[in-house]
Amino acid sequence: MYKEIIDQAHERIKGYIHHTPVLTSSYIDELVGAMVYFKCENFQKMGAFKMRGATNAILQLDGVQKASGVITHSSGNMAQAVALAAKSLGVPAYIVMPENAPQVKKNAVKEYGGMITEVKSTIEAREAKTIEIIEKTKATFLHPSNDLQVIIGQGTAAKELLEDQPDLDYLLTPVGGGGLLAGTAMAGISYSDKVTVIAGEPSQADDAYRSIQKGEILKNKEVNTIADGLRTHLGDVNFPIIQKHVKRIILVEEETIISAMRLIWERMKIIVEPSSAVPFAALLIDKKSFTNKKIGIILSGGNVDVSNLPF
Amino acid sequence: MYKEIIDQAHERIKGYIHHTPVLTSSYIDELVGAMVYFKCENFQKMGAFKMRGATNAILQLDGVQKASGVITHSSGNMAQAVALAAKSLGVPAYIVMPENAPQVKKNAVKEYGGMITEVKSTIEAREAKTIEIIEKTKATFLHPSNDLQVIIGQGTAAKELLEDQPDLDYLLTPVGGGGLLAGTAMAGISYSDKVTVIAGEPSQADDAYRSIQKGEILKNKEVNTIADGLRTHLGDVNFPIIQKHVKRIILVEEETIISAMRLIWERMKIIVEPSSAVPFAALLIDKKSFTNKKIGIILSGGNVDVSNLPF
Numbered sequence: 001m002y003k004e005i006i007d008q009a010h011e012r013i014k015g016y017i018h019h020t021p022v023l024t025s026s027y028i029d030e031l032v033g034a035m036v037y038f039k040c041e042n043f044q045k046m047g048a049f050k051m052r053g054a055t056n057a058i059l060q061l062d063g064v065q066k067a068s069g070v071i072t073h074s075s076g077n078m079a080q081a082v083a084l085a086a087k088s089l090g091v092p093a094y095i096v097m098p099e100n101a102p103q104v105k106k107n108a109v110k111e112y113g114g115m116i117t118e119v120k121s122t123i124e125a126r127e128a129k130t131i132e133i134i135e136k137t138k139a140t141f142l143h144p145s146n147d148l149q150v151i152i153g154q155g156t157a158a159k160e161l162l163e164d165q166p167d168l169d170y171l172l173t174p175v176g177g178g179g180l181l182a183g184t185a186m187a188g189i190s191y192s193d194k195v196t197v198i199a200g201e202p203s204q205a206d207d208a209y210r211s212i213q214k215g216e217i218l219k220n221k222e223v224n225t226i227a228d229g230l231r232t233h234l235g236d237v238n239f240p241i242i243q244k245h246v247k248r249i250i251l252v253e254e255e256t257i258i259s260a261m262r263l264i265w266e267r268m269k270i271i272v273e274p275s276s277a278v279p280f281a282a283l284l285i286d287k288k289s290f291t292n293k294k295i296g297i298i299l300s301g302g303n304v305d306v307s308n309l310p311f
Numbered sequence: 312m313y314k315e316i317i318d319q320a321h322e323r324i325k326g327y328i329h330h331t332p333v334l335t336s337s338y339i340d341e342l343v344g345a346m347v348y349f350k351c352e353n354f355q356k357m358g359a360f361k362m363r364g365a366t367n368a369i370l371q372l373d374g375v376q377k378a379s380g381v382i383t384h385s386s387g388n389m390a391q392a393v394a395l396a397a398k399s400l401g402v403p404a405y406i407v408m409p410e411n412a413p414q415v416k417k418n419a420v421k422e423y424g425g426m427i428t429e430v431k432s433t434i435e436a437r438e439a440k441t442i443e444i445i446e447k448t449k450a451t452f453l454h455p456s457n458d459l460q461v462i463i464g465q466g467t468a469a470k471e472l473l474e475d476q477p478d479l480d481y482l483l484t485p486v487g488g489g490g491l492l493a494g495t496a497m498a499g500i501s502y503s504d505k506v507t508v509i510a511g512e513p514s515q516a517d518d519a520y521r522s523i524q525k526g527e528i529l530k531n532k533e534v535n536t537i538a539d540g541l542r543t544h545l546g547d548v549n550f551p552i553i554q555k556h557v558k559r560i561i562l563v564e565e566e567t568i569i570s571a572m573r574l575i576w577e578r579m580k581i582i583v584e585p586s587s588a589v590p591f592a593a594l595l596i597d598k599k600s601f602t603n604k605k606i607g608i609i610l611s612g613g614n615v616d617v618s619n620l621p622f
Contacts, residue, residue, distance in 0.1 A: 021332065023354075042580045043334075262617065269353045269582040269613035302580035306573065311618050 002155070003190035009149075010156040013055040016088050020044055020157070022164050022296075027267050032283060034290045037168065038264075039161040042272050042302025046112070048229075049157050049180055049300050050081035050144065056153030057142050058085050066091045071139040073126040075101040076229060077301055078144035083114030094139050096129050104305060145177025146235025155183030155190075161296045162191040169293040172279035174300055175199035175208045175242075175249060176230035182238035184298065185245035195296075196247045200282030202226075203251040207233045212242070212249060226254055226310055229275035229300065250282035257281045258310045264299070273304040313466070314501035320460075321467045324366040327399050331355055331468070333475050333607075338578050343594060345601045348479065349575075350472040353583050353613025357423070359540075360468050360491055360611050361392035361455065367464030368453050369396050377402045382450040384430075384437040386412040387540055388612055389455035394425030405450050407440045409433075415616060456488025457546025466494030466501075472607045473502040480604040483590035485611055486510035486519045486553075486560060487541030493549035495609065496556035506607075507558045511593030513537075514562045518544045523553070523560060537565055537621055540586035540611065561593035568592045569621045575610070584615040 020040045029035055041049040058070055069092030072082045079095045086093035095114040097106060098121035109116055117133065119125040134141060142150065157180075158171060171188050175181040181199050188197040201208050202225035211218045217239050223231035234242065252260075261277035263284075264270065276299040283290060283297070331351045340346055352360040369381055380403030383393045390406045397404035406425040408417060409432035420427055428444065430436040445452060453461065468491075469482060482499050486492040492510050499508040512519050513536035522529045528550050534542035545553065563571075572588035574595075575581065587610040594601060594608070 047580060265582060265617050269358060271576060271580040271582060306576050306620065307622050309617065309620070 001189070002186040005152055006155050006159050006187055006190055009056045009152045010159055012059050013052060013153060013156065016055045016085065017052055018044055019160055022161060023268060023270070025268050028263070032287055032290065034287070034292060035294045036283070037161065037165050037294070037296045038268070039157055039296060039298045040270065041157055042270060042276060042299050046077070046080045046084045046108070047301050047303040048077040048081065049154055049298065050077045051085060052156050053150035053153035053179060053183070054078070054081040054085040054142060055089070057147055057149040058089050058091055060149050061140060065140050068138040068140065069094060070142050071096070071130060071133055072142045072144065073097070073130045074144055075105065077303055079105065079114065080108050080112060080303070082142055083109045083112035087113040092139070094133050094137065096126050096133070098126065102305060143235070145179030145232065146237045148237055151179050151183045151238055151241070152186070153183070154180045155187040157298055158184040158187035159191055161298070162187065162195065165294065165296060166192065167294055168192065168195045168296045170290060170295045171195050171197045172283060172295060173199055173298045174227065174230055174275050174278040175201045176275065177232040178208065178234040178238035178242055180298065180300060181246060182241040185241055189245055197245060198247055198282070199249045200252055200279035201249050202230055202257060202278060203253050205231050206251055208242070209249045209251055211239065227257055227275040227278050229273065230278065250286060252278060252281040252285060256285055260284055262311050271302045271304060272299050273301050274310070276300045276302070312500070313497040316463055317466050317470055317498055317501055320367045320463045321470055323370050324363060324464060324467065327366045327396065328363055329355055330471055333472060334579060334581070336579050339574070343598055343601065345598070345603060346605045347594070348472065348476050348605070348607045349579070350468055350607060350609045351581065352468055353581060353587060353610050357388070357391045357395045357419070358612050358614040359388040359392065360465055360609065361388045362396060363467050364461035364464035364490060364494070365389070365392040365396040365453060366400070368458055368460040369400050369402055371460050372451060376451050379449040379451065380405060381453050382407070382441060382444055382448070383453045383455060384408070384441045385455055386416065388614055390416065390425065391419050391423060391614070393453055394420045394423035398424040403450070405444050405448065407437050407444065409437065413616060454546070456490030456543065457548045459548055462490050462494045462549055462552070463497070464494070465491045466498040468609055469495040469498035470502055472609070473498065473506065476605065476607060477503065478605055479503065479506050479607045481601060481606045482506050482508045483593060483606060484510055484609045485538065485541055485586050485589040486512045487586065488543040489519065489545040489549035489553055491609065491611060492557060493552040496552055500556055508556060509558055509593070510560045511590035512560050512562055513541055513568060513589060514564050516542050517562055519553070520560045520562055522550065538568055538586040538589050540584065541589065561597060563589060563592040563596060567596055571595055573622050582613045582615060583610050584612050585621070587611045587613070
């Protein structure tokens with residue numbers, strides 16, 4: 001049912017993104033007792049899958065909207081994704097960032113040509129400044145995870161993975177704001193007649209797990225997780241998709257996330273950020289559910305401060 | 312002149328090694344002002360190119376030799392390479408390791424089925440114990456860099472790279488014991504009519520640079536380099552090949568090695584060990600010699616203790 005719109009999105013963004021490789025490790029396959037295919041969005045432009053959704057959303061704008069620019073507020077990968085996608089499409093990008101965001105991330109946004117406005121580190125300050133800039137510039141707001149065009153763009157990662165490995169039994173992603181998970185679920189039912197989509201979520205930010213149980217969107221009270229990309233909550237656009245098409249959310253503890261991340265670094269020789277290790281951590285704590293299955297895992301990104309590692 | 316023997320070696324080892332990918336980075340190309348193709352031997356089995364040479368050498372043994380096993384002394388990648396190559400060929404492997412070798416490396420050798428004998432951390436102790444074991448077991452000694460079959464095996468990495476990118480102008484490797492460099496030089500003249508082979512070497516272990524100047528094999532007095540794979544010296548088998556076919560050795564300082572390594576980690580999201588960053592560091596300090604050229608770099612390995620990084 002979603003196949004056509006994901007196909008169109010993929011066609012639209014193809015020239016602006018990398019078709020990322022799928023890597024495997026015989027050590028990890030043996031450890032898990034299954035065949036695991038890692039879709040390396042850490043190798044995506046700007047280092048994360050968010051480039052897909054941002055590019056797709058900006059390409060959907062009309063000429064007047066493009067001329068007025070786009071805006072987002074983010075301390076993380078969405079800031080870089082919107083800046084770089086906008087740059088490659090010749091569109092102005094306004095990025096509202098908390099003043100305490102890591103300098104390395106501010107530098108990356110600047111390097112990609114994003115116009116940064118720094119605000120206090122509260123969601124209220126971010127939203128107020130965003131509205132102020134929109135009123136002045138007529139820029140279009142891009143939500144990192146609750147915008148349908150963004151969600152569809154994220155779904156192209158799973159599309160590529162299912163085209164490379166058509167007979168996957170399971171497809172695992174992390175869940176934070178829900179954009180990647182919803183897009184992956186849409187792709188799952190579009191490009192496979194058997195794949196089951198599952199998410200990994202930190203126990204320390206278990207809003208999606210609780211939201212599914214309760215049947216309504218719940219927020220986190222605290223977010224003491226190293227998986228900094230997963231501290232946000234679901235939205236009204238992606239929640240119904242996740243409710244309908246995601247089979248299960250597996251909660252994982254911090255120490256499991258860190259050891260899963262380390263395992264990927266040491267065995268696969270690739271750099272992934274903590275959020276990326278969450279679905280693999282979910283697989284590691286429940287191997288018996290996946291024995292001898294073919295499992296796709298979307299490694300969501302690789303933007304990590306190498307001077308400040310958890311090991 | 313070497314094409315046939317490298318072809319044969321490649322055919323021989325193909326089923327036991329990975330054909331590693333070649334990665335590029337538009338950021339790095341722009342930074343250097345050239346097109347750089349990274350041959351990712353960090354993704355090779357056991358994490359380094361040494362798997363190629365070890366496999367080739369063991370496959371050349373006759374049945375009696377195979378039954379008696381192979382032996383090497385090493386604290387690093389050669390220990391793991393011989394252990395894993397021997398395991399996959401069903402050959403016993405005796406590995407003499409200094410007692411102060413990192414536990415993680417000892418564990419890897421054990422995991423690959425290597426029989427470890429620990430000795431004091433001097434070259435004399437290592438050699439004495441190796442001879443003792445050879446006398447007892449009749450195992451065949453595999454030198455990590457000064458054995459022709461090992462050298463030819465290492466040359467298959469450059470062969471693959473030149474087959475994937477036939478019009479390279481330059482081919483850069485690190486130089487330590489000289490096995491990879493000599494094998495790469497042999498492949499360079501075999502699979503290209505224009506590629507120039509160049510090595511990067513740490514200033515703190517500049518024995519190869521001085522050996523070429525002097526016309527004889529010199530050793531290092533001190534080896535205060537982070538590039539732990541490059542602390543050894545050339546041998547009588549590889550030295551004449553390097554003398555004849557390597558155009559230039561570029562010396563690099565420690566801080567340049569570290570920043571080159573960090574750049575690869577941060578921009579390419581892959582894990583390389585310090586030795587691997589040495590030829591890239593050489594490129595960075597002499598960009599003007601390579602402007603607009605096509606450059607292949609062999610990223611020699613990715614075995615690094617992620618708990619103990621220089622940044």
